[in-house]
Structure formats: C-alpha cells, structure tokens
Amino acid sequence: MEGNGVIGMEAAAMAYYGKKTSQLTDDEFYGLIAMPIAPNYYHPVSNPEVHAKRVQRIKVIVSGQCAASGWFDLTYEHCASGV
Secondary structure (H helix, E strand, O other), X not given: OOOXXXXXXXXXXXXXXXXXXXXXXXXXXXXXXHOOOOOOOOOOOOOHHHHHHHHHHHHHHHOOOXXXXXXXXXXXXXXXXXX
C-alpha cells in the first residue's frame, strides 16, 4: 500500500486484508485501528512485528488494562508491559 492512499475503514479492510470490515477478526480490526498515525510504519505486511506489538497495546487499552497517558499519547508505549 505504500504510496497509495486508503480512505475509510471499508477500503482499508479490503486493501490490507482483502475482506469487508464485517469479516475481519478482532485482531485484524485492531490492526486497522493501529495504522492511521503511521500507516507505512505500522503496516501489517512490511513491518509485521511492529504492527503486532501496536495491536497488542491497543487490545490492552480497549480491555481497560491500561489507559492512555494523556490526550497526545498516540503510541501507548507504556502499555507494552501489560502485554
């Protein structure tokens, strides 16, 4: 996807996973949520380890096991210990 803009969740689901959003697994859905701040860096194919770590941090946030450290906390790095 590098260099090609993707707009919207449905388009992202098709572009990155070849599925409609209704067909995504929970991890795939969290994977889409992980990407907007840096799509090329958090890309599930070109940077799978970084993508997987961010997905895990987002899951910890969603489950309530960790909270963002402020309005501008976009990485949730401090939540990595809860994974």
